[in-house]
Amino acid sequence: xxxxxxxxxxxxxxxxxxxxxxxxxxxxxxxxxxxxxxxxxxxxxxxxxxxxxxxxxxxxxxxxxxxxxxxxxxxxxxxxxxxxxxxxxxxxxxxxxxxxxxxxxxxxxxxxxxxxxxxxxxxxxxxxxxxxxxxxxxxxxxxxxxxxxxxxxxxxxxxxxxxxxxxxxxxxxxxxxxxxxxxxxxxxxxxxxxxxxxxxxxxxxxxxxxxxxxxxxxxxxxxxxxxxxxxxxxxxxxxxxxxxxxxxxxxxxxxxxxxxxxx
Amino acid sequence: xxxxxxxxxxxxxxxxxxxxxxxxxxxxxxxxxxxxxxxxxxxxxxxxxxxxxxxxxxxxxxxxxxxxxxxxxxxxxxxxxxxxxxxxxxxxxxxxxxxxxxxxxxxxxxxxxxxxxxxxxxxxxxxxxxxxxxxxxxxxxxxxxxxxxxxxxxxxxxxxxxxxxxxxxxxxxxxxxxxxxxxxxxxxxxxxxxxxxxxxxxxxxxxxxxxxxxxxxxxxxxxxxxxxxxxxxxxxxxxxxxxxxxxxxxxxxxxxxxxxxxxx
Numbered sequence: 035x036x037x038x039x040x041x042x043x044x045x046x047x048x049x050x051x052x053x054x055x056x057x058x059x060x061x062x063x064x065x066x067x068x069x070x071x072x073x074x075x076x077x078x079x080x081x082x083x084x085x086x087x088x089x090x091x092x093x094x095x096x097x098x099x100x101x102x103x104x105x106x107x108x109x110x111x112x113x114x115x116x117x118x119x120x121x122x123x124x125x126x127x128x129x130x131x132x133x134x135x136x137x138x139x140x141x142x143x144x145x146x147x148x149x150x151x152x153x154x155x156x157x158x159x160x161x162x163x164x165x166x167x168x169x170x171x172x173x174x175x176x177x178x179x180x181x182x183x184x185x186x187x188x189x190x191x192x193x194x195x196x197x198x199x200x201x202x203x204x205x206x207x208x209x210x211x212x213x214x215x216x217x218x219x220x221x222x223x224x225x226x227x228x229x230x231x232x233x234x235x236x237x238x239x240x241x242x243x244x245x246x247x248x249x250x251x252x253x254x255x256x257x258x259x260x261x262x263x264x265x266x267x268x269x270x271x272x273x274x275x276x277x278x279x280x281x282x283x284x285x286x287x288x289x290x291x292x293x294x295x296x297x
Numbered sequence: 298x299x300x301x302x303x304x305x306x307x308x309x310x311x312x313x314x315x316x317x318x319x320x321x322x323x324x325x326x327x328x329x330x331x332x333x334x335x336x337x338x339x340x341x342x343x344x345x346x347x348x349x350x351x352x353x354x355x356x357x358x359x360x361x362x363x364x365x366x367x368x369x370x371x372x373x374x375x376x377x378x379x380x381x382x383x384x385x386x387x388x389x390x391x392x393x394x395x396x397x398x399x400x401x402x403x404x405x406x407x408x409x410x411x412x413x414x415x416x417x418x419x420x421x422x423x424x425x426x427x428x429x430x431x432x433x434x435x436x437x438x439x440x441x442x443x444x445x446x447x448x449x450x451x452x453x454x455x456x457x458x459x460x461x462x463x464x465x466x467x468x469x470x471x472x473x474x475x476x477x478x479x480x481x482x483x484x485x486x487x488x489x490x491x492x493x494x495x496x497x498x499x500x501x502x503x504x505x506x507x508x509x510x511x512x513x514x515x516x517x518x519x520x521x522x523x524x525x526x527x528x529x530x531x532x533x534x535x536x537x538x539x540x541x542x543x544x545x546x547x548x549x550x551x552x553x554x555x556x557x558x559x560x561x
Contacts, residue, residue: 065472214321221328232339
């Protein structure tokens with residue numbers, strides 16, 4: 035318990051520093067935030083345009099499809115908010131400054147993942163939650179069990195996202211490559227903007243079982259709509275824990291390969 | 298003039314130095330094409346004509362995006378802003394070369410390598426996904442397609458240069474470019490053909506330069522060679538080319554007046 039409290043204090047310290055940085059470059063921050071909002075609105079407008087001509091997309095109606103889109107945006111923003119430090123991780127490795135992280139009395143993985151909280155993404159979370167609640171009220175036959183499964187599977191998505199980010203920074207330790215690896219992760223995850231049922235085989239199986247984008251982005255909404263059975267939900271949770279276990283072990287393996295170059 | 302070819306040669310060598318980076322970049326391009334491809338495939342399930350586009354026309358449009366993005370939207374001009382902010386621009390100003398031509402040849406390397414791989418990727422997509430891909434054989438279409446492609450390259454080069462020149466006045470150069478990427482992605486037609494939007498909105502799009510980066514060349518490739526469409530399209534494109542060129546000259550001149558070689 036004492037340990038959790040200590041790490042929360044460290045996280046809070048790093049987060050308050052990130053917020054201060056936000057106020058240093060206010061114009062840039064406002065422009066980035068505007069860009070994120072614009073990107074969200076434009077894709078939403080595209081979906082609206084599509085549903086002017088078609089009533090269903092892969093068997094889902096308009097409100098169901100935009101629930102997938104809003105849920106994707108919520109998970110994506112929450113992930114970006116928490117793990118923004120990963121985008122700066124390569125610098126620590128190529129400059130050798132990672133040594134400074136290793137010698138500090140804070141878990142290096144924790145520091146590398148949570149070192150910078152993105153306040154811009156945090157700002158977008160509230161409106162996304164509001165939109166999700168609004169759309170849920172528009173969809174009939176939503177049960178309490180469905181809502182419970184939805185929240186549980188969103189938490190599970192965050193766990194999968196954590197595992198992916200650990201894998202990416204581990205890769206950075208070994209290869210010093212991270213920029214495109216993290217962007218590929220983002221592009222692949224972006225496939226979850228729309229229901230994964232849209233994709234044909236073998237792509238659908240690939241993004242469900244190999245790269246679990248479907249589990250991350252589509253399963254929460256499917257559970258909410260009552261399209262996912264309980265054994266499947268439990269299996270998903272188990273698979274996420276296995277992925278987390280693998281990623282942590284890969285991180286430990288990568289640390290052994292760290293050569294402290296340029297330090 | 299020959300000296301500029303060394304710029305292209307060196308830039309190509311740079312690409313091959315960071316091979317993993319380049320491969321991962323191409324993977325990203327393929328993924329983004331696949332997302333749009335499968336989305337449209339699902340929309341066309343059970344029907345052959347939506348938004349006045351046949352299924353084969355739409356899928357050809359989406360697949361050719363990889364090629365168009367490689368030719369038109371690949372650029373190295375973002376480096377200009379970094380060169381201004383770091384003071385490295387001074388190194389170029391004292392050399393016996395034209396900085397804009399230098400950038401054009403640096404871009405050529407980027408475009409060449411991206412286009413080369415885009416052609417291979419399109420081939421792979423056609424082999425594995427077996428879509429009804431339209432191969433344009435009409436010489437008139439091909440002529441105007443190439444002409445619109447050259448215009449698009451020039452337009453994007455000027456717009457991207459202008460965006461980088463913000464570096465003369467501000468260190469915030471990535472935020473405007475981030476917004477620019479988002480605007481181009483939607484308003485150039487990389488998500489969908491622009492004429493599927495309501496007519497009143499499309500009329501506004503027709504006046505913007507972004508429309509002529511991707512949508513206009515692809516529309517010509519798909520077979521639209523109506524005289525009115527071509528005249529209007531090329532007129533607006535050339536208008537923007539002249540405006541952007543003049544603006545670029547003014548901004549460059551004003552920028553140099555405030556340039557302090559900070560950091561050097």
